[in-house]
Amino acid sequence: MRWTIKPKPSEEKIKQLAQALNVEDFVATLLVQRGIETYEDAKRFFRPTLNDLNDPYLMKDMDKAVERIETAIANQENILVFGDYDVDGTTAVSLVSSYLKTYYPNVATYIPDRYDEGYGISFKGIDFADDNGFSLIIALDCGIKSIDHIAYAKERNIDFIICDHHRPGEFLPEAVAILDPKRNDCNYPYDELCGCGIGFKLIQALGTNRNQTIDDLIPYLDLVAAAIAADIVPMTGENRVLAYFGLQVINSEPRPGIKALIFQLKKQTLDITDVVFIIAPRINAAGRIKHGNHAVELLTEFDFEQAQQFASEIEAYNSERKDLDKQITKEALQQIEENKEQKRFTSVVFQETWHKGVIGIVASRLIETYYRPTLVFTKSGDKYAASARSVKGFDIYNALEACSEYLEQFGGHMYAAGMTLKEENYQLFKDAFEKEVEKTIHPDMLTQEISVDAEINFTDITPKLTRILKQFEPFGPQNMTPVFLTKNIKDTGYGKPMGQEEEHLKLFVKQNNSEGIPAIGFGLGNKFDVTTHQKPFQAVYSIDENEWKGQLSLQLRLKDIQ
DSSP states (O other): OEEEEOOOOOHHHHHHHHHHHTOOHHHHHHHHHTTOOSHHHHHHHHSOOGGGSOOGGGSTTHHHHHHHHHHHHHTTOEEEEEEOSSHHHHHHHHHHHHHHHTTOSOEEEEOOOTTTTOSSSOHHHHHHHHHTTEEEEEEESOOTTOHHHHHHHHHTTOEEEEEOOSOOOSSOOOOSEEEOTTSTTOOOSOOOOOHHHHHHHHHHHHHHTTTOOGGGGGGGHHHHHHHHHHHTOOOSHHHHHHHHHHHHHHHHSOOHHHHHHHHTSOOSSOOHHHIIIIIHHHHHHIIIIIOTHHHHHHHHOOOHHHHHHHHHHHHHHHHHHHHHHHHHHHHHHHHHHHTTOTTSSOEEEEOTTSOGGGHHHHHHHHHHHSOSOEEEEEEETTEEEEEEEOOTTOOHHHHHHHTGGGOSEEEEOSSEEEEEEEGGGHHHHHHHHHHHHHHHSOGGGGSOEEEEOEEOOGGGOOHHHHHHHHTTOSOBTTBOOOOEEEEEEEEOSOOEEESTTSOEEEEEEEETTOOOEEEEETTOGGGGGGGSTTOOEEEEEEEEEEEETTEEEEEEEEEEEO
């Protein structure tokens, strides 16, 4: 672990903002580091409003998309809402289909089978549309590279509207409309929306024809917040506004499906972290273990009892998913050791029996042990399929592009991607990928970095500070939970390792004559010795609230100690 302190912004900017907001200098520092430099910026940051959302018609082709959907409704055409099997895809399909069904009945949904059809638009899905009389397909969270598929649909007189947020290739498919802010010719002011976010912009545009305002669409924001959290898109601009209000919906009036998932938990109020670690994996588990359709059924069900039934089935899939990912991670780590690949620049592993639904999770788990770009392959039909995960700062998509001569297909973004290749190309690709990463990665990127916002003393941690930090939420990329460094700390003697294998650490810490503060460090059990015998140490941590029996208390969430 290496700790790096973020560069301090200019003193002048800090002083001006601290004065304008009547806050301490180091709070102003945190804001300026996030690009918030004026009173107006701060107002938008701390008090998001739905008026901050952009006009959906600023997105290229939005007028064409709306016109085609209105024509389909006027002509009584059948509309198929198609989306990927992950959280972003299933929430987007649930959002657009349930919105359309509020005023038009001829709408159905289609989620491709992860194992049979793979990622994105499938020929099988288009055949299904053809056989069942669908003349318009709205594709969500996929399709930007599906040139052959869209051409195939066109031959069958099926039109496509694509709503995607992935990077386009050199050529665009011949769809009626392509909504993707990452298109070079799209001047939409914000290009970090997720697939479900683009689905929301579509219903926002459709709503203007029905005299609906943004307030009429608030009930759909629980889905958008779940997708933003799960897809790890930047928590800035429009995403922050959508997530902020989406969390309010999740905590006040969620749709029956999300309510049923929360019902099984014993938490009063969910924050974005709970959405990432509790709601998202369960929505995902359906597509990983069984079929993404189960997630759409749950999220579009309006009867709470029926939703509870779906939720308990999904809970069972999630348990199965956990067992699988533990087992496969163990086997993958063994494989790296047996092949003596501990010192490489990449982890690339393969086992034909590994469950395709969890290889992405396993790739993330392997990075916890070997911090480097990682690919986990399994057999899929007569091909090998993989999920790729990267480390901070390294663009894995570019690395795959450099080795694309060995790949059948690939897609994704900087930190996560998927691909398929022929069996005979596996070793060739593995060698080429290792060489490419060795050539392009900066050595520092191979050590996990903790980025520290500021060094503070325990006396700085006041109720006012915790209130202000609470208003930095929701957290996510580009607006991460502030991380602080404090030196010369001692444990008061209550410290102990915790957990079945003593893998965690619980402390009660002081600095000089400060009040004692409880601190917890997950996965830091092996550092217990650093804290014994009143030895001074330093820690990096975030400030956290612990909820116990309905009581809230302050605690430090330790990231590392030395």
